[in-house]
Amino acid sequence: MRGQALLVFQSGGPTAVVNATLAGVIEGARSAGFTRVLGARRGVAGLLAHDVVDLTLCDKHQLETLARTPGAALGTSRERLDDQASNLILERLRRLGVTALIAIGGNDTAETAQLLLSAATRAGFSFAVVHAPKTIDNDLPGNDHTPGYPSAARFLAFATQGLLLDSWSVRELYSFTLLEVQGRNAGWLVAACALVTPQDLRPHLRLLLPERPPLSREALIEELLTAQQQLGWLVTVLPETLRDASGTPIAGSAVRWVDPHGHVYPPSPAEVLAEALERRSGRRVRVIRPGALARSFIPAIVPLDREEARLVGWTAAQCAGAGHSGCSVGIERLSDNPYRIALQPIPLDVLAGRERRVPDAFIAPDGHAVTDAFRRYASPLVGEIDDATLWCSSLL
Numbered sequence: 343m344r345g346q347a348l349l350v351f352q353s354g355g356p357t358a359v360v361n362a363t364l365a366g367v368i369e370g371a372r373s374a375g376f377t378r379v380l381g382a383r384r385g386v387a388g389l390l391a392h393d394v395v396d397l398t399l400c401d402k403h404q405l406e407t408l409a410r411t412p413g414a415a416l417g418t419s420r421e422r423l424d425d426q427a428s429n430l431i432l433e434r435l436r437r438l439g440v441t442a443l444i445a446i447g448g449n450d451t452a453e454t455a456q457l458l459l460s461a462a463t464r465a466g467f468s469f470a471v472v473h474a475p476k477t478i479d480n481d482l483p484g485n486d487h488t489p490g491y492p493s494a495a496r497f498l499a500f501a502t503q504g505l506l507l508d509s510w511s512v513r514e515l516y517s518f519t520l521l522e523v524q525g526r527n528a529g530w531l532v533a534a535c536a537l538v539t540p541q542d543l544r545p546h547l548r549l550l551l552p553e554r555p556p557l558s559r560e561a562l563i564e565e566l567l568t569a570q571q572q573l574g575w576l577v578t579v580l581p582e583t584l585r586d587a588s589g590t591p592i593a594g595s596a597v598r599w600v601d602p603h604g605h606v607y608p609p610s611p612a613e614v615l616a617e618a619l620e621r622r623s624g625r626r627v628r629v630i631r632p633g634a635l636a637r638s639f640i641p642a643i644v645p646l647d648r649e650e651a652r653l654v655g656w657t658a659a660q661c662a663g664a665g666h667s668g669c670s671v672g673i674e675r676l677s678d679n680p681y682r683i684a685l686q687p688i689p690l691d692v693l694a695g696r697e698r699r700v701p702d703a704f705i706a707p708d709g710h711a712v713t714d715a716f717r718r719y720a721s722p723l724v725g726e727i728d729d730a731t732l733w734c735s736s737l738l
Contacts, residue, residue, distance in 0.1 A: 346441035351382035352414040353447035357490025358643045359651035360476045362409040366655025367444050374663025386421035389431045412638040428461035442470040442662035448477035453694040473670035474658040478637045480530035481697045484688040486675035489651035492723035495534035497642035502535040506543045513575035518627040521579045522612035529553050529700045535579045536712045550580040553700050554709035555587045563618050584611040644725040657685050681722035
């Protein structure tokens with residue numbers, strides 16, 4: 343593979359550190375002996391449109407700036423490949439002299455990488471394909487965590503802390519606050535919202551984890567009404583795709599969006615619950631939806647997250663240069679204290695189109711809080727937390 347061109351693309355939702363992975367790929371490709379490093383703009387859409395930029399001459403200053411910048415510098419998309427599109431891309435890669443491809447993305451991107459590799463194998467094209475993980479959802483099998491999650495988790499942890507203090511302040515105005523976060527079908531981001539909750543306010547924070555779905559929408563509404571009557575006010579964190587125990591979206595059967603990979607996005611469950619709670623309780627409900635802020639808020643970027651993301655990109659390029667293919671760069675945790683990791687190859691079929699959900703050991707028995715085991719897991723990822731007292735129970 344040495345002496346040829348390596349092509350890299352970014353796919354799926356951006357993160358605060360996905361460009362650090364891109365910088366690592368460029369550095370790793372040079373170190374591995376590739377003579378050219380190319381980037382496809384707009385992910386798979388750019389591959390199909392032959393929209394390619396030469397990254398070979400990026401200098402040190404450009405790479406350092408790139409590594410500190412949130413968002414996807416090459417642009418991204420969620421295009422899904424079929425055999426015809428895969429063959430078209432392979433033919434264009436041949437003409438460019440590309441012998442290795444790095445796909446930066448989540449589980450859908452791993453599936454895309456697998457499809458391209460299969461097409462290359464059928465065509466007899468000697469072609470290395472390596473996946474570099476990223477997703478704030480933290481749901482890639484075979485990984486302790488994924489680049490992008492630590493920074494998003496830190497943002498949501500501190501956002502929830504402030505929101506709890508604000509909600510106590512306006513408890514006479516809003517009895518319910520619904521915080522809707524991303525994460526698709528796994529509750530890693532929901533769980534992160536509990537990491538820096540003031541001790542006195544923990545009873546007022548309720549997590550709705552996808553791993554512990556409510557029996558039904560009506561049952562959930564009754565549960566929240568009862569909790570509010572007991573506590574006076576409540577902050578509830580829920581995922582944007584919350585479903586009940588039967589798999590029915592809490593927001594109802596309407597479909598707001600279906601992406602090319604078949605992922606269904608229903609209307610906002612928080613908005614639907616807010617309307618029902620206001621109608622039933624006669625009290626005001628507010629909805630907070632940070633959305634993309636969690637994956638792009640620069641002050642919340644964890645240095646460790648950026649460093650690991652860059653190392654993952656460098657390692658992916660090194661793997662491709664050594665002729666390894668059909669794998670992803672997995673993060674394995676070796677110890678919590680001191681925190682240590684190792685990077686290891688994971689076969690693409692382990693994570694392509696699959697999801698890793700929050701394990702039972704991280705979820706409290708009542709299903710609405712996290713355990714100390716989760717706090718130990720997340721602590722080195724979210725970074726140093728200022729433990730200065732923010733709450734004085736004697737004033738209550």
